[in-house]
Amino acid sequence: MTAQYDEAKRLLPIIATAARAGQHLTYQIAAEKLGRPKNNARTVAQVCDLLDAAAALADVPLLALTTVLTVGLRVNPAAWADTEPEIRNAIINRSKAHKFTNAEIKAIDAALDRLKGYSNRTAWPYLATLMPSGERRLRLAGVGTAAYSDAIDDLGTDSPGVTTFVGKRYARDPQVRAAVIRRAGGRCEYCGELGFECANGSRYLECHHILALADDGADRMTNVIAICPGEHREVHFGKRRSVIETEMIAKVKAAEALRATRPAG
Ligand SMILES: [Zn+2]
Secondary structure, eight states: OHHHHHHHHHHHHHHHHHHHTTOOEEHHHHHHHTTOOGGGHHHHHHHHHHHHHHHHHTTSOOHHHHHEEOTTSOOOTTTTTTSOHHHHHHHHHHHHHOOOOHHHHHHHHHHHHHTTTOOHHHHHHHHHHHSOHHHHHHHHHTOSSSOOTTTTTTTTTTOGGGOOOOSOOOOOOHHHHHHHHHHHTTBOTTTOOBOOBOTTSOBOOEEEESSOGGGTOOSSGGGEEEEOHHHHHHHHHOTTHHHHHHHHHHHHHHHHHHHHHSOOO
16 A cells, blocks of 8 residues: 555655644645545545654654644544553653654654555554554653652552651542452452452552553553552562553553453442
């Protein structure tokens, strides 16, 4: 499918010029610039998706995603629709805030050449053969490499009377924590081990926000995992933390899918 590639090659400099001027295009305007009827917005969105695949391959933020918008000047609601909302937002925000350099535009162009013969539909699965999709999403979201300022912040929050805290604290919904602990059923949601038995008979697990609240991670069940204390420290401080994070995202997704099949309780 070289047609999509050809149009992406023509659209890239148009998008780059708009982005540099701090302007946006709509899918309709982009269609006109490509010599297509205005009602070809959907086809243009696919060309933009191929350009985003090229940006991902070039390891730069997604230029087309936040430069070419709907008539209401919103990011295409279909883009990344199957991605965890907090990661989708992080991908969009990082791309929005980014000032693209000439070198980055050239890198997208070169990556596009590597995708010649692919359509947006086949390009992403190809990218997934080079890097797991979860890791790719985290890279596009700009997380997994940041130093965590709220490391081990979950510890001690159940006994606020005996801790002092200076600085910004993020509100945590105790219902989310309780629901995650229920979901875990006493077993670490990362390694599957039973938590040690507490004096009150419950199993000890710690709740970890996979995307830190400080990084705009959501205080929701889809972003919280119940894990062993050792793994909690490792995911904050360990060399493998970005790998563990990716695994945790997959495990929480699976746990949530399983929960959806069970009666509430
Ligand atoms: Zn564990």
